[in-house]
Amino acid sequence: MTFHNLPALQVVIPLISAPLCFLLRRATPAWLLSVAVSWICLAISVLLLRHVLGVGPISYHMGGWMPPWGIEYRVDLLNAFVLVLVSGIGAVVLPYARRSVLFEVGNRRAYLFYTAFLLCLTGLLGMTTTGDAFNVFVFLEISSLASYILISMGRDRRALTASFQYLVMGTIGGTFILIAIGFMYISTGTLNMADLARRLPEVMQMRTVQVAFAFFTVGIGLKLAMFPLHLWLPNAYTYAPSAATSFLASTSTKVAIYLLLRFAYDVFGMPFSFHAMPFGPILLALSSIAILFASVGAIFQNNIKRMFAYSSVAQIGYITLGIGMATATGLTAGILHLFNHALMKGALFLAIGCIVPRLNSMQLADMAGLGRRMPWTMAAIVIAGFSLVGMPLTVGFISKWYLVMAALQKGWWWLALLILVGSLLALIYVWRVIEAAYLREPNPGRDLTAIREAPLSMLVPTWILVLANIWFGINPHLTVGTAGRAAAMLMGLGS
Amino acid sequence: MTGHLVLRVVAKLLLPLILLFALYVQFHGDFGPGGGFQAGVIFAAGFILYALIFGVRQGRRVLPGWLAHNLVAVGLLIYAGTGVATLALGGNFLDYNVLAHAPAEGQELGIMLIEFGVGVAVSSAMIIIVYMFAGRGEDDGEEDRE
Amino acid sequence: MSTFLGLYNYWIVVLLMMGGFYVVIAQGNLIKKVVGLNIFQTSVFILYISMGKVHGATAPIIARGYHLYTNPIPSVLILTAIVVGVATTAVGSALVVRIYEAYGTMEEDEIHDQDKSL
Numbered sequence: 205m206t207f208h209n210l211p212a213l214q215v216v217i218p219l220i221s222a223p224l225c226f227l228l229r230r231a232t233p234a235w236l237l238s239v240a241v242s243w244i245c246l247a248i249s250v251l252l253l254r255h256v257l258g259v260g261p262i263s264y265h266m267g268g269w270m271p272p273w274g275i276e277y278r279v280d281l282l283n284a285f286v287l288v289l290v291s292g293i294g295a296v297v298l299p300y301a302r303r304s305v306l307f308e309v310g311n312r313r314a315y316l317f318y319t320a321f322l323l324c325l326t327g328l329l330g331m332t333t334t335g336d337a338f339n340v341f342v343f344l345e346i347s348s349l350a351s352y353i354l355i356s357m358g359r360d361r362r363a364l365t366a367s368f369q370y371l372v373m374g375t376i377g378g379t380f381i382l383i384a385i386g387f388m389y390i391s392t393g394t395l396n397m398a399d400l401a402r403r404l405p406e407v408m409q410m411r412t413v414q415v416a417f418a419f420f421t422v423g424i425g426l427k428l429a430m431f432p433l434h435l436w437l438p439n440a441y442t443y444a445p446s447a448a449t450s451f452l453a454s455t456s457t458k459v460a461i462y463l464l465l466r467f468a469y470d471v472f473g474m475p476f477s478f479h480a481m482p483f484g485p486i487l488l489a490l491s492s493i494a495i496l497f498a499s500v501g502a503i504f505q506n507n508i509k510r511m512f513a514y515s516s517v518a519q520i521g522y523i524t525l526g527i528g529m530a531t532a533t534g535l536t537a538g539i540l541h542l543f544n545h546a547l548m549k550g551a552l553f554l555a556i557g558c559i560v561p562r563l564n565s566m567q568l569a570d571m572a573g574l575g576r577r578m579p580w581t582m583a584a585i586v587i588a589g590f591s592l593v594g595m596p597l598t599v600g601f602i603s604k605w606y607l608v609m610a611a612l613q614k615g616w617w618w619l620a621l622l623i624l625v626g627s628l629l630a631l632i633y634v635w636r637v638i639e640a641a642y643l644r645e646p647n648p649g650r651d652l653t654a655i656r657e658a659p660l661s662m663l664v665p666t667w668i669l670v671l672a673n674i675w676f677g678i679n680p681h682l683t684v685g686t687a688g689r690a691a692a693m694l695m696g697l698g699s
Numbered sequence: 700m701t702g703h704l705v706l707r708v709v710a711k712l713l714l715p716l717i718l719l720f721a722l723y724v725q726f727h728g729d730f731g732p733g734g735g736f737q738a739g740v741i742f743a744a745g746f747i748l749y750a751l752i753f754g755v756r757q758g759r760r761v762l763p764g765w766l767a768h769n770l771v772a773v774g775l776l777i778y779a780g781t782g783v784a785t786l787a788l789g790g791n792f793l794d795y796n797v798l799a800h801a802p803a804e805g806q807e808l809g810i811m812l813i814e815f816g817v818g819v820a821v822s823s824a825m826i827i828i829v830y831m832f833a834g835r836g837e838d839d840g841e842e843d844r845e
Numbered sequence: 846m847s848t849f850l851g852l853y854n855y856w857i858v859v860l861l862m863m864g865g866f867y868v869v870i871a872q873g874n875l876i877k878k879v880v881g882l883n884i885f886q887t888s889v890f891i892l893y894i895s896m897g898k899v900h901g902a903t904a905p906i907i908a909r910g911y912h913l914y915t916n917p918i919p920s921v922l923i924l925t926a927i928v929v930g931v932a933t934t935a936v937g938s939a940l941v942v943r944i945y946e947a948y949g950t951m952e953e954d955e956i957h958d959q960d961k962s963l
Binding site for chain 1: 866869875878882885886889892893896918919922925926929932933936937940941943944947948956960
């Protein structure tokens with residue numbers, strides 16, 4: 205097994221360890237296996253990214269069959285970037301998960317959590333690596349089913365209804381994507397994405413292709429929580445176990461956005477998506493509404509997890525705003541914010557997960573005066589919150605900067621204004637958290653003296669992500685460079 | 700179902716036929732309709748019929764819950780293990796050509812192995828589903844109720 | 846009229862798809878939603894399988910004397926999609942069972958009321 209097989213190993217290693225985890229039955233061996241596997245996956249994706257940055261795209265033939273007849277795994281710059289993100293978040297969340305899962309899921313069922321987590325990781329990595337359209341659907345359903353299971357393991361009984369609602373909406377989304385793939389296959393006769401990109405321009409006028417694009421956009425919109433298809437997200441993120449929320453918030457929507465990028469820019473091509481179909485205006489309109497309404501919705505929440513779940517919908521609006529602009533800077537901003545938002549929300553939800561075992565509550569009112577009892581955790585929330593708002597020295601600033609620049613480049617000053625208004629709204633709800641934790645006295649009758657700081661095994665991964673926020677904010681060359689090159693590649697292939 | 704003599708006798712007569720048919724469908728997957736998933740479901744249907752007629756507790760004595768539990772994982776491991784074997788033998792992942800001395804034999808062997816893995820995994824999964832759902836009302840001790 | 850009769854497989858697809866979708870949205874009982882989801886997915890299966898059929902061709906298994914075979918790829922794709930549908934139904938039904946045990950009801954509006962009162 206040489207370097208040549210790395211694209212396959214990226215998906216196979218978590219796939220094999222999931223049943224091994226299932227057989228292990230006990231919490232600690234399952235956790236150890238999961239942590240080891242996630243770190244191996246991170247190493248593989250970093251190696252793949254380095255190869256792609258240095259040499260060029262990798263093409264791997266599954267089963268030895270030549271594409272387009274066989275399934276091809278194709279790793280290029282956009283792919284590798286998202287792969288590193290997904291495996292990185294997994295590698296950080298799993299060491300954190302031990303204490304968190306023990307508290308929220310329980311010792312008896314912990315091995316099931318890790319099995320579902322590994323399957324979700326497999327699905328996400330597979331979706332990102334593959335170059336075959338139907339393979340995308342298969343891995344999409346694997347990761348979706350695993351995430352329904354992950355979400356349903358929350359302590360509150362509302363986790364069950366949240367998971368069911370997500371299941372119904374997610375399955376409809378997946379079936380829409382299946383229909384789209386079917387129509388693409390009917391019109392071109394191939395399922396390989398590179399081959400589809402070659403053949404679709406010839407049949408562009410056929411209504412089948414237009415309907416395929418429409419079905420695909422709606423289906424993937426359900427998965428990435430594009431307004432107004434985001435209704436499953438607040439409940440799902442609020443009631444899921446904290447480790448699951450952090451992982452899903454940082455990865456599953458991002459991989460769905462990657463698929464949208466891949467199909468809209470690469471497979472269907474920019475001339476079709478932006479000139480034949482009103483993809484750009486629709487994305488811009490829905491993103492703007494998402495940013496405004498979801499941010500306002502977040503301000504009025506009393507449950508801190510639900511507040512940041514609504515905030516996620518708004519931030520996804522920023523990413524799709526960048527994608528909808530169809531310029532190099534806009535696309536760079538969108539891909540960059542994809543990475544940065546994962547860092548921000550990952551850190552935030554990990555920190556909130558630190559609070560939950562100590563405080564046993566997710567209400568903002570109960571967090572009064574927490575800043576003094578849990579200084580490190582609240583400091584993590586503060587820094588990640590500032591990154592969300594877009595303060596300088598954090599990653600949030602870099603993405604907002606590129607978004608505003610892209611908007612001004614097209615002369616849309618009203619869009620730049622909208623982005624700034626969104627940041628102001630974010631400041632309001634982040635300030636609510638800071639005010640509750642630092643500036644208010646603990647509620648009478650709520651004895652906070654028993655609350656200690658979170659354990660080190662949970663604090664260290666949280667702070668790794670928080671420091672990543674700052675480090676990539678001060679030193680953005682790697683992320684901006686890769687995002688810029690990926691954007692250029694997408695636009696070059698499309699135009 | 701103690702009083703239903705006809706049902707019990709017919710179920711006992713049918714069960715081996717069902718299982719035999721499942722094996723037929725499994726191994727004739729490359730010559731006719733069939734394959735791992737279909738065979739796994741038919742195989743499980745035999746056990747489910749037994750559990751329906753004689754009760755889940757009796758069904759659990761025939762095929763214990765822990766066995767079905769573990770067979771799901773083992774089935775998936777057989778499938779993935781075939782792939783890893785092809786990797787170890789020098790080919791791409793799931794490149795069956797390297798599994799035997801000639802590509803044709805390798806393809807046959809590879810397909811048979813992975814379909815077997817799929818059949819095992821699917822049949823055990825179906826049986827677990829029935830045990831979990833139907834056995835929920837009965838007091839079955841500390842079997843996993845997840 | 847010939848268009849209607851010639852494309853009857855697509856009409857069936859449309860009927861099933863919209864029927865299943867309507868059941869998912871309109872029915873309050875959770876089990877009925879799962880059933881609606883199943884009908885919705887079945888329509889997609891028919892779409893795929895019917896697109897693979899070649900007129901005057903035999904089943905895609907190599908046999909002597911036959912030169913035209915239907916496309917085997919849609920059948921293979923649909924097998925995978927059927928398994929996905931079964932897995933989704935299993936997970937959905939398991940969730941419904943757990944919801945019933947936790948809430949005491951399977952009706953969506955009653956569950957909503959119980960959650961609202963919190």
